[in-house]
Amino acid sequence: MDKKTAKKMIKCSENLSQLLETLRTIESVLSETDDCDPLRVDELVDVTSLPTYGGEDPENTVGVWSWDETSLLVGEGSWADCSIEPRDLSGGHEEDPPCNHRSVTTPDGHGAYCEICGETLS
Numbered sequence: 001m002d003k004k005t006a007k008k009m010i011k012c013s014e015n016l017s018q019l020l021e022t023l024r025t026i027e028s029v030l031s032e033t034d035d036c037d038p039l040r041v042d043e044l045v046d047v048t049s050l051p052t053y054g055g056e057d058p059e060n061t062v063g064v065w066s067w068d069e070t071s072l073l074v075g076e077g078s079w080a081d082c083s084i085e086p087r088d089l090s091g092g093h094e095e096d097p098p099c100n101h102r103s104v105t106t107p108d109g110h111g112a113y114c115e116i117c118g119e120t121l122s
């Protein structure tokens with residue numbers, strides 16, 4: 001495996017779990033060598049600038065390699081030991097934003113409901 005291939009594989013990962021799978025794949029390919037001191041993933045690619053998949057940057061990025069809106073890719077050492085953990089959202093009391101109702105007339109034509117949340121609208 002060369003740098004270009006590894007970078008491409010990482011770039012083509014479409015989500016957080018795919019990214020972790022990719023990193024594990026690269027790691028296992030690298031370890032399948034006769035060399036007694038195989039290359040590490042972080043020697044092949046810059047693991048401190050992996051793609052992220054949306055959501056806010058976590059406040060603390062120590063040991064956090066990537067993230068999406070709801071999860072963080074965390075861990076140390078081998079990628080096989082890294083995992084995807086739900087973000088700790090307990091600090092905030094965020095409520096779902098109010099629904100921007102989209103009114104749809106009911107089949108009988110006498111009422112309306114919201115296409116998004118299903119609430120009955122008058």
Ligand SMILES: [Zn+2]
Binds near residue numbers: 099102115116119
């Ligand atoms: Zn609604």
